[in-house]
Amino acid sequence: MAQKYVTRQEDYSKWYNELVYRADLAEHSDVRGCMVIKPYGYAIWEKMRDILDAKFKETGHSNAYFPLFIPKSYLSKEASHVDGFAKECAVVTHYRLKNAEDGSGVIVDPAAKLEEELIVRPTSETIIWNSYKNWIQSYRDLPILINQWANVVRWEMRTRLFLRTAEFLWQEGHTAHATKEEAIKEAELMLDVYSDFAENYMAMPVLKGRKTESERFAGADDTLCIEAMMQDGKALQAGTSHFLGQNFAKAFEVKFADKEGKLEYVWATSWGVSTRLMGALIMTHSDDEGLVLPPALAPIQVVAVPIHRTDEELAAISEKFDQLSKALKARGISFKYDSDDNKRPGWKFAEYEAKGVPLRLAMGPRDLENGKVEVARRDTKTKEVIDFDGVESYIVTMLDEIQKNLLQKAMDFRASNMKKVDTYQDFKEQIDNGGFFLAHWDGTKETESKIKEETQATIRCMLLDQELETGVCMVTGKPSAQRVVFAKAY
Numbered sequence: 353m354a355q356k357y358v359t360r361q362e363d364y365s366k367w368y369n370e371l372v373y374r375a376d377l378a379e380h381s382d383v384r385g386c387m388v389i390k391p392y393g394y395a396i397w398e399k400m401r402d403i404l405d406a407k408f409k410e411t412g413h414s415n416a417y418f419p420l421f422i423p424k425s426y427l428s429k430e431a432s433h434v435d436g437f438a439k440e441c442a443v444v445t446h447y448r449l450k451n452a453e454d455g456s457g458v459i460v461d462p463a464a465k466l467e468e469e470l471i472v473r474p475t476s477e478t479i480i481w482n483s484y485k486n487w488i489q490s491y492r493d494l495p496i497l498i499n500q501w502a503n504v505v506r507w508e509m510r511t512r513l514f515l516r517t518a519e520f521l522w523q524e525g526h527t528a529h530a531t532k533e534e535a536i537k538e539a540e541l542m543l544d545v546y547s548d549f550a551e552n553y554m555a556m557p558v559l560k561g562r563k564t565e566s567e568r569f570a571g572a573d574d575t576l577c578i579e580a581m582m583q584d585g586k587a588l589q590a591g592t593s594h595f596l597g598q599n600f601a602k603a604f605e606v607k608f609a610d611k612e613g614k615l616e617y618v619w620a621t622s623w624g625v626s627t628r629l630m631g632a633l634i635m636t637h638s639d640d641e642g643l644v645l646p647p648a649l650a651p652i653q654v655v656a657v658p659i660h661r662t663d664e665e666l667a668a669i670s671e672k673f674d675q676l677s678k679a680l681k682a683r684g685i686s687f688k689y690d691s692d693d694n695k696r697p698g699w700k701f702a703e704y705e706a707k708g709v710p711l712r713l714a715m716g717p718r719d720l721e722n723g724k725v726e727v728a729r730r731d732t733k734t735k736e737v738i739d740f741d742g743v744e745s746y747i748v749t750m751l752d753e754i755q756k757n758l759l760q761k762a763m764d765f766r767a768s769n770m771k772k773v774d775t776y777q778d779f780k781e782q783i784d785n786g787g788f789f790l791a792h793w794d795g796t797k798e799t800e801s802k803i804k805e806e807t808q809a810t811i812r813c814m815l816l817d818q819e820l821e822t823g824v825c826m827v828t829g830k831p832s833a834q835r836v837v838f839a840k841a842y
Contacts, residue, residue, distance in 0.1 A: 360639075360640060368512075371634060371643060375642055377396070377513075378390055385508055387513050396645070399649045400549075400553075404523065408499050412497050413497040413527075414498060415499050418500060422471045422478055423468050424471055427441075429604060430477070430571050430599055433570045436569070436570020437474045443472070445465060447464050449461060476500060476502070477526065477571060477596070481526075481601070481606060484604070488607075490609050495529045495530070499524070502521075504626075505519050512631075514628060523625060528601075528606070528618045528619070529620070530616075530619070546625060553649055554632070554633055557766055558578035558580045560576070561812065561815045564814065569622075572594040573596060573597035575593075576593045579837065581787070584786055589628075591623075593623035596619075637761075641705050641733075642708060645709070647754055648755055654686070654687045657712065658716075666691065676744060710754050715740075723739055727743070729750065766788070770788045771787055772835070779809075788812070788838070789838040791826045792825050793811065793825050794830035808840055810838070812841060820833060
C-alpha cells in the first residue's frame with residue numbers, strides 16, 4: 353500500500369520536511385542542527401554553484417579560500433559586526449583530547465587551552481580584511497574581486513533542512529575598491545547577478561530591494577536583497593549584497609595610496625547566497641506529489657523507462673533510447689535510461705515524479721511497433737504520445753517551455769498575493785493569510801519593532817524599482833515617502 357503523505361494544505365511545514373526526505377535530498381545528522389546533503393540534493397546544489405561560479409568569473413571575480421577559524425580578537429575590531437553574530441558563534445577553546453584516567457573515553461585536555469579562542473567562521477569579513485591589509489598598498493592593487501565557496505557555522509537553535517541549519521554551504525564575495533561609487537556599483541551588480549540567476553535558472557521571481565537599518569547586515573552601511581514568495585505566502589530572503597563602506601578598512605587599517613600619493617581607506621562590499629536556495633527552489637515549485645524542478649537545475653532533465661515482457665523487446669527499446677541518449681548528450685541535455693529489472697515501471701514513475709524530473713519517456717511493445725513514445729511533463733502532469741523520430745526536437749522545445757511555464761506560474765502566484773493596505777487594522781486582519789503587503793511606514797525603528805512584535809511580520813525590503821508614492825504610515829499616521837514590503841518570513 354502506497355505511503356500517504358501530508359499535503360501542502362494540511363500542514364505546509366510537514367509537507368516540506370517529508371518532501372526533502374521523499375526526494376532523497378537531505379537528512380538530519382546526529383550532530384544537532386546539522387544536515388547530510390545526499391547525492392541527489394548535492395547534484396542540484398552543484399548545478400547552482402557551477403552556474404553562479406561562471407557568472408562571478410564573467411564579471412571579473414576570482415575564487416580563493418580563507419581559514420575556517422577566526423581569532424576572537426578579529427571579531428572585536430568591528431563593533432556592530434560582532435554584535436550581529438555574537439549569539440551564533442561556535443568557539444574553539446582547546447586543541448587536544450586525552451584518554452580519561454578511568455577509561456571512560458576521551459576528554460578535553462585542560463592543559464591544551466588556547467591562548468586566544470578561535471571562532472568557527474560565521475562569515476569571513478574579518479579574516480579576509482586582515483589579509484587585504486597585506487595585499488593593498490596602492491591604487492594599482494585595486495580593485496580586489498574575490499569569491500569564496502565555503503561552509504559556515506551559525507549556532508541556530510531551531511533548524512530546518514536547507515532553510516536554517518547550524519552549518520551550511522555558501523559563497524561569499526569580498527571586494528575592495530578605490531572609490532565609494534565603484535563599491536556601490538559592485539554591490540548593485542552582484543544583486544543583479546543573483547536576480548538573474550533566481551529568475552532565469554530557478555524560475556523564481558524575486559523583488560529587488562534595500563533592507564531597513566534594523567534588518568541590515570551587521571557592519572554594513574547598506575544591504576540590498578532579493579526576496580521571493582513561497583507557496584504558503586511567506587517571504588524568503590534568497591540573497592544579499594552589502595555595501596560595507598570603509599568600516600572594515602578602518603577596523604583593520606587597510607589604506608592605499610591614491611594617484612596623488614595620498615593615503616585613503618579602501619571601500620568594500622560583501623555578498624552571498626547559500627544552500628537556503630535549495631529550500632527556496634523546493635517551496636516555489638513543488639506539489640503534493642513531490643519535487644518539481646526547473647530544467648535548468650535538474651540533475652536529470654529526461655528519464656526514459658522501458659516497458660517490456662521479453663528480453664527481445666527490452667533490447668529493441670534499449671537500442672532506441674541509446675540513440676536518443678547520444679543525440680541529447682550532444683545537445684547538453686542530461687538523460688537517464690532506467691532499465692533496472694528490480695523495480696516495476698509504476699514504481700519508477702512515482703520515484704521520478706517525487707524527484708521532480710522534468711520529462712519522463714516511456715516505451716512499450718506497442719509503442720515500439722508503431723514508432724511512438726509517451727512523454728509525460730512533470731510541471732503540468734500531462735502526457736502525450738508522439739512519433740519517436742521527432743522526440744529529440746520535441747524534448748528541446750518542451751524543456752524550454754517547462755522552464756518558462758514554472759516562472760510564469762510563480763509570477764502569477766506572487767501577483768495574486770501582493771496587496772496594498774492602508775490601515776493597520778486591515779494589515780493585522782490579513783497578514784496571517786500570507787502574501788506581500790505594500791504599506792506605508794514612517795521610517796522609525798520604533799514603528800518597525802511594534803509591527804514585528806504585534807504581527808510577527810517584518811519589512812522585507814524597500815523596493816529599488818518602485819515609483820515613490822507618498823502617504824501616511826498605517827500605524828502612526830506620520831508622513832511616509834514610499835510603500836515598503838511587509839511579510840512573514842522564513
